[in-house]
Amino acid sequence: MKTLEFLIQRLVKAVIVVLGVVILNFLLIQLAPGDPASVLAGEAGAGDEQFIAQLRAQFGLDQPVYVQLWSYLQNILSGDLGYSYRNQVPVAQLIMERLPATLLLTGSAFIFSLILGVVLGVLAAYKRGSFGDSLIMTGALIFYATPLFWVALMAVLVFSIHLDLLPPFDMETIGANYTGWARVVDIAHHLVLPTVTLGLFFTAVYTRLTRASMLEVMNLDFVKTARAKGVPKGRIIRRHVLRNAILPVFTFASVQAGQLVGGAVLTETVFAWPGIGRLMFDALMQRDYPVLLGVFLVTAIVVVLVNLVTDLLYRFVDPRIETAR
C-alpha cells in the first residue's frame, strides 16, 4: 500500500518535471534571435514579406506566445509532437527512428562504466595502498580530467587509423545489408569505440566513488565484528562491505543518467552515430524547433523514468529507505 502511494507521488512529480522542461525550453526558444520562418524563407530564396507571413501563419508563429504554448501542450498530450519545419516529417517519427541508436549507445556505456567502475573501485579498496591501487586511482584521475570528445578522437587515431581494428564511424557497414546475426555482430563491432569512449569518464567517476564508499564501510563496527569472528577477508568484502557500499554508487549513477545524454551529443558527433543527440544538435543549428523540443521532451521522459525505476528498485533492495522517510 505504501509503495503504491509512493509510486503515485513520484509519478506526479515526474510529470511536473517533464512539463517544466518542456515549458522552459519553449520559452527559451522564444528568446532566440531570428525566427524560423525568415530562416526557411531565406534558404528557399524567397525573401518577400508575404511569403514569410504565410510561413508564419502555417506554423502558427503569428499567434501570441501563450497561445502557441497552450496548443503545443495540448498536442503533446494527444501524442502529437508537431512537424519538422525542415523535413516535413512528423517529429515523433524522426525521434523514434533515432531513439533506439541512442538508447543502445547510452545503455551499453552505462552498463560498461558501472560494472568496470565498481570492479576497479572494489579492487582498489581491497588492495588499498598497493601498487595496483595507485595504478587504478591514477587512471581514474586521468580519465576524469580528459575531455570525452578527445578520448574519442584518440581512440579513432589508435584503433581505427593505426591498428585498423575497429570502424571509426557509423552504426553499421553501409551497403553491406547484413541480416539477422551478422547484422548484430556488425553493429556490436561498431558499438565498441563509442561505448568505451562515452563510458570511460563515468567509469572514472564510479571507480572513485566505489573506492571511497568501500573504505568508509570497512571502518564500521560490524565489519570489525566480522573480522574478529574470523570471517575470511574476501568474504567480508563481498558479503559485508560491498552490499552496503554499492548503494550510494547506484544512487549517484541513476542521478547521472541524464548526463549520459549530454555526452551522447559529443560521442554521436565524433562517430557519426545516428542517434537523437546528433538530431538535437542539428535541429538546434537549423532552428528546427519542433524537433528540438521533441528531443528534449523524450530525453526528459527517459531520464525521469530511469530515476523512478531506480527509486523503486531501492525499496526492494534496501528496506531501510522506507523507514528513513
Next chain:
Amino acid sequence: MSFFRRYAQNIGALIGLAILAVVVFVALAAPILYPGSPWQGVAEPLLPPFEDPAYPLGTDLLGRDIAAGIAYGARVSLLIGIISTAVAVVIGVAIGALAGFYGGRVDDMLMRFTEFFQTIPAFAMAVVLVAIFSPNITSITLAIAVVSWPPVARLVRGEFLSLRSREFVQAAVVVGQTGPRIMATQILPNAISPIIVTASLMVATAILTESSLSFLGLGDRNMMSWGFMIGAARTMLREAWWLSVFPGLAILITVLAINLIGEGLNDAMNPHLRGRKG
C-alpha cells in the same frame, strides 16, 4: 598544523599547483611570447612537430602555429573556467543560504527548483543556451554557470541547515542581528571551506564544458580555444595527428592539475576526513 603545511604534505596537490602556475604564466605571457595573432598563418602549412625549433608543436592547415594557439587557448579556458564558477557559486550560495536558513516553505520551493535543474542534462542545456544566445564569451560563461550551480546550492543549504541552530548563531539572534547579516557574517564564514573545495573542482568541470562547446563549433569566434583547435582538426586526424593531440593534452593537464589542487584543498581543510579518502 597550519593549513599551508597540511597542503604542502600532499605531493599530488603540489604538482597540481606547479602545473597550474605554468599554465597561468603561459596564459598571461601569450601576447609577449607570441606577439602576432594566433589566427595568422606564420609558416608553411602542416609542418610536423619537433622538426622546426621555431614551431616546436608544428603548424596547422593554414600554417598557424599550434604552440601559439595553445598559449592563447589557455587564456580562454582559465577565464571562462574561473568566471563561470564564480557566477555559479554566487547563485548557488544565494539559493542554498536562503533555503537552509529560512527552512520551511522557502526551503521546499527552492529545493524543488534546484532538483528540477539537476534533472535537465547539463551539457545539452548548455549547448541549447549558447546556440540560442549566439556563441560569444559572455553567453558561454553564463550558460556554464546556469548549468553548474545546483550542487553548490545543495551543499550550502546543508551547511546552513546544520549551522543555524548552533549557539553562536542563536547568540547573534538574541543580540538582534538581522537575518541577512547573520547569514553573511556568522554562518557563511563557517561554511566557506567546503564551498572553496567544491568551487575549485567546478573550475575543472567548467573548462571541460567550455572545450566541449567550442569543439562543437559553439565557441567565441574571436578567441582561439583548445576545443576549437581540436574540432577544426577533426577531419585531418589521419594526415596530421598533432593538430588534435597537443590541444587535447593541454586540456587534460590543466584539468588534472586543478583536480589535484581541489583534492589537496579538501584534505588540508578537512583533516578529520583524511583517513577516509586515504
